[in-house]
Amino acid sequence: EPEVTQTPSHQVTQMGQEVILRCVPISNHLYFYWYRQILGQKVEFLVSFYNNEISEKSEIFDDQFSVERPDGSNFTLKIRSTKLEDSAMYFCASSASGLYNEQFFGPGTRLTVL
Amino acid sequence: AQKITQTQPGMFVQEKEAVTLDCTYDTSDPSYGLFWYKQPSSGEMIFLIYQGSYDQQNATEGRYSLNFQKARKSANLVISASQLGDSAMYFCAMREDNNNDMRFGAGTRLTVKP
Numbered sequence: 001e002p003e004v005t006q007t008p009s010h011q012v013t014q015m016g017q018e019v020i021l022r023c024v025p026i027s028n029h030l031y032f033y034w035y036r037q038i039l040g041q042k043v044e045f046l047v048s049f050y051n052n053e054i055s056e057k058s059e060i061f062d063d064q065f066s067v068e069r070p071d072g073s074n075f076t077l078k079i080r081s082t083k084l085e086d087s088a089m090y091f092c093a094s095s096a097s098g099l100y101n102e103q104f105f106g107p108g109t110r111l112t113v114l
Numbered sequence: 115a116q117k118i119t120q121t122q123p124g125m126f127v128q129e130k131e132a133v134t135l136d137c138t139y140d141t142s143d144p145s146y147g148l149f150w151y152k153q154p155s156s157g158e159m160i161f162l163i164y165q166g167s168y169d170q171q172n173a174t175e176g177r178y179s180l181n182f183q184k185a186r187k188s189a190n191l192v193i194s195a196s197q198l199g200d201s202a203m204y205f206c207a208m209r210e211d212n213n214n215d216m217r218f219g220a221g222t223r224l225t226v227k228p
Contacts, residue, residue, distance in 0.1 A: 033216070043151075043159070043205060045215040056215045091159060102149060103216060105159035 002026045004106035006092050012112045013082055021077045021109045023092030032075045033093040033103060034067065036060070043091065049075065082113045117141075118208055120219035127196045128227050134181070135191040135222045137206030145211035148189040150180065153203040153221070162204075165189055196226045 005024045013019050025032050034046040047057045049067055066078045075094075079086055089110050093103040117140040127133035139148065150162040165173045165180045173180045181190040189208075193200055203223050209216040 042220045043207075043218040045217060048215055056213055058215065089157060093159075102161040102164055104161065105151075107158050110157075 004092055004094055004104050006090075006106035006109050008109060009107065010110045010112070012114065015084055015113055016081050019079050019082055019111065021079075021090050021092075021111070023075045023077070023106055024073050025075055025092065025094030026096075026104055027073070029094035029096050029104075031055075031095045031097065031103075032067075032069070033095075034077045035091045035093065035105075036088040037091065037108075038088045046077070046090075079111075082111075084113050087111055087113045118206055118217055118219035120206055120222050122222045123220070124223045124225070126225050126227060127193075129198060130195055132192060132194045133196055133224065135193070135204050135206075135224065136188070137190055137219060138186070138188045139206075139208045140187060141208065141210055143210040143212055147209045148180070148182070149207040149209070149216065150178070150189075150191045151205045151207060151218075152200075153205060155202070159205075163191065193224075198226050198228060200224060201226045 007022045011019055032049040035043050037043045045058050047061045047067055048055045064080045068076050089108045091108045092106040095101045095103045119138045121136055146167045148165045152160045152162050163173050163175045163178045163180050165182045172182050177194045179192045181192055203221045205221045206219040207216045
């Protein structure tokens with residue numbers, strides 16, 4: 001069964017460093033998303049991506065964040081200068097289409113900023 | 115702005131019994147989708163069930179059913195014949211037709227007792 005994959009599973013970085021979180025969505029999906037979940041809290045939407053551009057972004061997704069689909073398979077989230085409060089689980093998700101399809105989530109990348 | 119409310123931070127249920135997890139939502143968009151996800155202690159997000167705002171019948175998926183009351187703006191998840199493996203966090207989420215994001219509630223932690 002196809003699934004969304006994410007690497008690495010855990011990333012530890014120093015405050016101020018750049019990190020890139022990688023995702024491989026399900027191959028025939030067209031919509032891609034990033035969410036984050038601070039430990040013990042709810043899942044928060046960051047950004048959605050369709051047709052090679054951002055279609056929606058939340059207030060969390062500020063200038064420190066960027067997304068890219070560098071090739072036909074990968075979907076990346078970059079945080080330019082990490083802050084302590086960026087420590088969270090980051091989930092990538094993909095869906096075949098928009099509203100009426102469920103989003104399939106990857107296993108997540110746990111980011112720890114020291 | 116859309117808003118998802120899950121008023122039960124924690125619920126307990128006896129094995130083999132049914133349990134209802136509450137979810138209310140707020141939207142002015144006539145077209146939207148409602149989703150439930152399960153998050154076990156391992157952290158992954160597992161899609162359970164979907165209900166469209168125009169669906170006439172309540173959604174069902176195996177032991178999961180969604181009690182959709184549109185006028186009350188509620189979309190409660192019913193789990194029948196609870197199993198120990200059902201112990202997890204459960205998140206209700208909504209996506210409006212005009213947006214590509216999906217907003218989550220705070221979650222309910224379900225514990226199934228033997």
